[in-house]
Amino acid sequence: MADSKAKPGLLLDIRNLRIEATVFPPGEPPKNIVLVHDVSLTLEKGKVLGLIGESGAGKSTIGLSSMGYGRGGVRITGGEVILNGRDILKGGKDGFRKLRGREVCYVAQSAAAAFNPAHRLMDQVVEATLLHGTATRAEAEKRAVALFKKLSLPNPETIGERFPHQVSGGQLQRVMTAMALCSEPDLIVFDEPTTALDVTTQIDVLAAIKDAIRDTHVAALYITHDLAVVAQVSDEIMVLRHGRLVEWGGTRQIIKEPRQEYTNALVSVHEIEHAEQKPGMTPFLSVKNVTAAYGRSQIKVLKNVSVDIYPGQTLAVVGESGSGKSTLARAITGLLPPEQGTVTFDGRPLANRLADRPKEDLRQLQMIYQMPDVAMNPRQTVGTIIGRPLEFYFGIRGRERDKRVAELLDKIEMGKGFSDRYPAELSGGQKQRVCIARSLAAKPKLIICDEVTSALDPLVAHGILELLLELQKEENVAYLFITHDLATVKSIADSIAVMYRGEVVRYGPKSQVLAPPFDAYTDLLLSSVPEMEIGWLEKAIKGRRMASAGN
Amino acid sequence: MSSPILKLVAQRVALGILLLLAVSVLIFAGTQILPGDVAQAILGQSATPESLANLREQLGLNQPAYLRYFHWLGGVLTGDLGTAMSSGQDIATSIKGRLWNTLFLAFWAAIVAVPLAIILGLIAVRYRNGWVDKLISGLALASTSFPEFFIGYVLVYFFAVKWQIFPGISTVYDGMPFGERMQAIALPATALTLVVLAHMMRMTRAAILNVMQSAYVETAELKGLSAFNVIRKHAFPNAIAPIINVVMLNLAYLIVGVVVVEVIFVYPGMGQYLVDHVTKRDVPVVQAVGLIFAAVYISLNIIADIAAIVANPRLRHPK
Structure with a gap:
């Protein structure tokens, strides 16, 4: 039975769709929120x-x-959804x-x-x-x-x-x-x-x-x-x-x-201008010929990996899932002791195992994770979370600690009022900022950023990247930036290591790594990043030199 | 293709055998630690020291404990459970009939209880948080909360005394016709069913509800499957491992935990046999029954483990 208003060829006609849900904020009575405001298409x-x-x-x-x-408690409370000429909401x-x-x-x-x-x-x-x-x-x-x-x-x-x-x-x-x-x-x-x-x-x-x-x-x-x-x-x-x-x-x-x-x-979200810094004379952290595996496995997750990190610069590690990027971070932090190879810091070797490292070494290497939600204790306030490294590493307490927390909050462009909030009350981007402040509180030489922007919306991720670059200038902190997103790499890295199946296949300053001639894998990686061009997909598929590992 | 499964299953079985051996040591040790002396118990207060010594010699009680353990274990492995001290009868022969009676009762209770519990669990999930769910949960919890002797006597009062539908005493004998036998066990089987129902039902419900959060349940809903088919075809197969576990635990209870119900209904099963001989301090019988109960428990749990392994497609069909 065709709707008299329906145009020929029209399949779906959504008119003034209104969708609501009931939310249960902690400590407050349940309330109704509108998720979709009268959208038509x-x-x-x-x-x-x-x-x-x-x-x-x-x-x-x-x-x-x-x-x-409707997922969860989501309800369609208004409008029409006309599919093939009939309002399905009446069915x-x-x-x-x-x-x-x-x-x-x-x-x-x-x-x-x-x-x-x-x-x-x-x-x-x-x-x-x-x-x-x-x-x-x-x-x-x-x-x-x-x-x-x-x-x-x-x-x-x-x-x-x-x-x-x-x-x-x-x-x-x-x-x-x-x-x-x-x-x-x-x-x-x-x-x-x-x-x-x-x-x-x-x-x-x-x-x-x-x-x-x-x-x-x-x-x-x-x-x-x-x-x-x-x-x-x-x-x-x-x-x-x-x-x-x-x-x-x-x-x-x-x-x-x-x-x-x-x-x-x-x-225009991805465009951050970041001039590459030339590597200094001596790296403060060197990973030399590190090989690592999980358990007693014969399969090596890292094979003979060597990279250097210079003070106040960013090394980006890119690769697909399973290429060993995060494992490299775990080897550097001592969470996964390498089987072979060494990590040197300020000219002396770091203990392989986390448990053997002195507090001072722990302080110098901090981490920020992909999921800020699960990287913070949901029952602690932002002030406690940021203040904890101050107490743990420097013994700063009381008013002095609160002052430092306020300064750190200021650095991450969040007001002092956030100090008493809980993580659940923050947005995804704000949570990641708190994690950044927590790692900065330890005044480390190196922060390892493991896919820190992957779980965030593009605009929010953009803000986080800008913040990280600014903090690098102010604090002279180095980043080991792990990501699968090449656009992010372009906007933040000074040098780049491309990883593929546990090995570093290409390594050097950004300008060299991102300039032809490319090896087959880097070429695949670069050519696979979607560009905002109509017809890019067909061009990219035609120009490929190797098949992706996921096939 | 099935090699990882075979390996896992072999591991479980070996572990079970080891566990059973350990239990046999515990049972043997436990009965040794108990105060009192078997010879004294048999001969009574008036026994002379000579006759006591003779009997101890005759029963082998003067040998070191570990020798007696191996002697006992060797007997058990060859099907000789020893002789009952109180009656002088061969334990294996008297247990055989009683074990069969207990299994018969447990079997029929399980035939009713397991499907009923799972179906009630499925229905509770289908109408979750509605009045049907609450009614099922409430009734099942109530029936579990009442002690089994209370349920037993309530059943006897209504079905045996007031309405006289079923006998209040479940006498069974060899060569009893099947129909009469079923009538005799109707009340104890009902009591057992009511006792184990809620546990299985609640676990079924919880296990399925857990799976209902999965993305593949949403996929099924978006294919247009009816709510009940979503649960039956997509949620239930993935919840089967925890359900089998709790079912097996309850089956074990049906065999091992029937002591009270058998005594109430004077049913000639293992439980009653055990209770009788505990009061008589008949150590060999207690050992034998204890070992059988342990074997039942362990084997049912192995079955649950194996079923959970086989139910996992990742293990059944490795990459």
Whole structure:
């Protein structure tokens, strides 16, 4: 039954969507918050609309509303969601069940978590098709194998017999796309489908998804926080912030001629000018021929790694997950004693084991972690957290300590009033700033930053990077900056070490490492970083010299 | 392909055997530490020192403890559990019938209790935090909180005395027709079911609820599966390991912990046999029954471990 207001070719028409949730702040009565404020959008058959914004922008919530689904206690309290000419919100639970997995399918951020570990992939891929009775089992499996082929999965005939844990993350993400396409839906909601993947794997998955969308003529809502990624697959882009529409337009217009200030900030977020400092005469910390392994394993996680760090400079360590970046940090800090090789600090060797190092050595090396939420004791106030190194290393207490805490808070551009707050009351960026202040409080020579901006939204991450650079100038502290994000590396590093399977494959000053000629791996890494250019994806795939490790 | 599983299973079985040996040492040592002397107990207060010495010699009580342990262990391994001191009967023969009776009772109690507990658990998850969930949890908790002798007597009062549907005394004998036997054990089996139900139900509920937070449950919901199918097909298979564990613990309880229920219903099983001979200080019988109970406990727990290993697809299908 067609809606009289529906235009021909219109698949999804969301009108004045309002979504609310009840939150339970600690020590306060439960209250209602509005997550999505009267957002409207339309999507034509076979088109791709990118939903982009920071966390909390409501993009996933809006995407899931097209299936009538709310995560947790989320409720759709107003508006209409018109799919194929009918308001699905009026269909009730049975109506939702009939459209989920048939008209609209979902591809989750982490396929590794979204596949049931207890069932074979094929059973899960064809489940929705069989449930809705759109094909027999034999037909559905044939369709699935064809999709596996289209998504260039290895062994398409037999991969369905495997269990999720037997398949790599990048492959699982493509199997999940095949699962969504298998029931031949009209619309697929892609919820950050490549965010959890390494850049070199992301590009393959992205290309596979793009081809599949083009060949099956399915429409898609593509949700992501990465504008460069969404620019590759979308026809139109909608920018959201705090549950409100900021800007909605064609892909070219959004990335080339953004009309809103916020969109402009998103587009130009990665550009920090950082002039490279030349390495000094003597490094204060040298890692020499370090080899390390976990447990009694024969597999070495670090193989003969040597790097130098100079006072007040930044060494960036880049590589994919599993390349040994974090293990290098663990070897330097003594958390994982190296099997061979030494770490020298100020001309003398550091004890291999953390337990054998004097307090003074511990003070000189501090760490900041990827997840600020779990790196702080949730039951201590910010003042206690920052004050702890002052007490522990310097014995500063009482008023003197409070004064130092206030100074440190000032340094990280947070007011004195934050001293009495708990971590739960801070935003993600503020939490990471507190972690920075805590590491600075020890007045270290080196701070190891392990993916410190990876869990943050681009604009927030930008702020953190600027803060780190400024603090480096003021305090003359050196950074060992571990990251998989090459854009970050460009804006902060003085020298770069590229790691691949436990080895340093390229090492030197930034200007040299990032200048051709490249070795095959560095080339792959560099060429896989999404650029905000329409058509970049096709160009990058064509120009590649080696396949990524995730395949 | 199955080599890691075989290795793990072999490890568990070896561990179980080792544990059983350790338990046999403990049981033997425990009965040795108990005050009192078997010869004295058999002959009574009026025994002369000579007859006591003779009997000790005859029973081998003068040998060192470790020799007696190995002698006893050797007997156990060859199926000879010794002779009961109080009656002079062969323990293995008298235990056989009683063990079978206990297993019979435990089997039928388990046949009712395990599926019922799991289904109730599934229903409780389906309607979680609603009145159905609260009713199931409340009733199950109440039935567990009452001591089993109380439940036993309540059952006897209503079903045996007031309505006279089932017998209040569960006499069974060899060659008893199946139907009559079932009628005889109806009340003790019901009492046992009520005792073990809640524990299994609550664990099933908790284990599944834990899994319900997973992303793959959301995937299943977004495929349009009904709430109950999401639980049955996607949550339950991943919650099976903890559920099997608690089920096995309760099965062990059904066999080992039935002492009170057997005494109430005068059911000729292992529990009653044990209680009888504890009062008579019949050490060989207590040892034998203790060892059998330990073996039941350990083997059921091994089964639970193995089932949990086999239920894990990562171990069943290595990379």
